[in-house]
Amino acid sequence: DAGVIQSPRHEVTEMGQEVTLRCKPISGHNSLFWYRQTMMRGLELLIYFNNNVPIDDSGMPEDRFSAKMPNASFSTLKIQPSEPRDSAVYFCASSFFGGYSNQPQHFGDGTRLSIL
Amino acid sequence: QQQVKQSPQSLIVQKGGISIINCAYENTAFDYFPWYQQFPGKGPALLIAIRPDVSEKKEGRFTISFNKSAKQFSLHIMDSQPGDSATYFCAARPYISNFGNEKLTFGTGTRLTIIP
Numbered sequence: 001d002a003g004v005i006q007s008p009r010h011e012v013t014e015m016g017q018e019v020t021l022r023c024k025p026i027s028g029h030n031s032l033f034w035y036r037q038t039m040m041r042g043l044e045l046l047i048y049f050n051n052n053v054p055i056d057d058s059g060m061p062e063d064r065f066s067a068k069m070p071n072a073s074f075s076t077l078k079i080q081p082s083e084p085r086d087s088a089v090y091f092c093a094s095s096f097f098g099g100y101s102n103q104p105q106h107f108g109d110g111t112r113l114s115i116l
Numbered sequence: 117q118q119q120v121k122q123s124p125q126s127l128i129v130q131k132g133g134i135s136i137i138n139c140a141y142e143n144t145a146f147d148y149f150p151w152y153q154q155f156p157g158k159g160p161a162l163l164i165a166i167r168p169d170v171s172e173k174k175e176g177r178f179t180i181s182f183n184k185s186a187k188q189f190s191l192h193i194m195d196s197q198p199g200d201s202a203t204y205f206c207a208a209r210p211y212i213s214n215f216g217n218e219k220l221t222f223g224t225g226t227r228l229t230i231i232p
Contacts, residue, residue: 004159031218043160043205043222056219091159097218104150105220107159 002026004108006092012114018080021111024073025094033105034067034077035091043091049075050097082115089113120208122223129230135193137226139206142187147211150220151180151191154203163204164191196230203227 005024013019025032033048047057052069060067064083069075079086089112093105121140129135139149150165166173166180166189173180179192193200206223 033218042224045219048218050218093159095218104162104165107152107161109157109159 006108023092029094146208
């Protein structure tokens with residue numbers, strides 16, 4: 001079974017450029033999560049969707065960040081304009097929510113983003 | 117109140133020894149406590165999880181001990197092996213009654229190194 005697929009795996013770009021990270025969740029999963037991991041702040045939840053609808057975006061750092069989920073098999077996280085402090089590893093995770101459930105979140109292998 | 121405090125930050129254990137990682141939480145609404153294992157260059161992967169209606173859960177060499185009154189839980193790795201060298205994250209989540217409660221709150225991680 002294919003896991004969560006993220007692209008690109010690595011991205012290096014200059015400050016001010018637009019960055020788009022992509023995620024394909026596991027087929028059949030209806031919840032999708034975007035996380036950011038840094039040494040200083042650990043693993044932070046940025047936003048999560050259920051049935052393609054954003055449920056909680058309280059972790060999105062500022063207006064430069066936006067996320068979309070146009071359908072059940074694709075999501076994007078966009079940073080515009082990018083800044084050096086956005087450098088981190090960004091993870092996408094998916095799970096199945098079917099009422100009361102302890103279904104685990106399955107993580108992709110992340111996108112390592114470096115803003116110069 | 118949403119924090120999960122994890123210790124130690126790093127841990128070195130000799131092969132064959134017992135590795136112990138501790139977590140504490142404040143939010144009494146937390147109802148699900150998973151541990152994730154992360155290898156370099158990979159996303160976190162669910163290792164083992166527990167709910168507060170039991171005090172211990174064992175899967176192979178991995179055991180979670182849970183103390184509801186103290187609001188603490190810990191991961192024990194018996195007969196630790198070099199392949200267990202990874203970063204371990206504890207996490208917690210409230211009872212899922214609706215889409216809004218799927219958020220996991222992660223600890224800050226423990227880098228475990230098993231030496232021969």
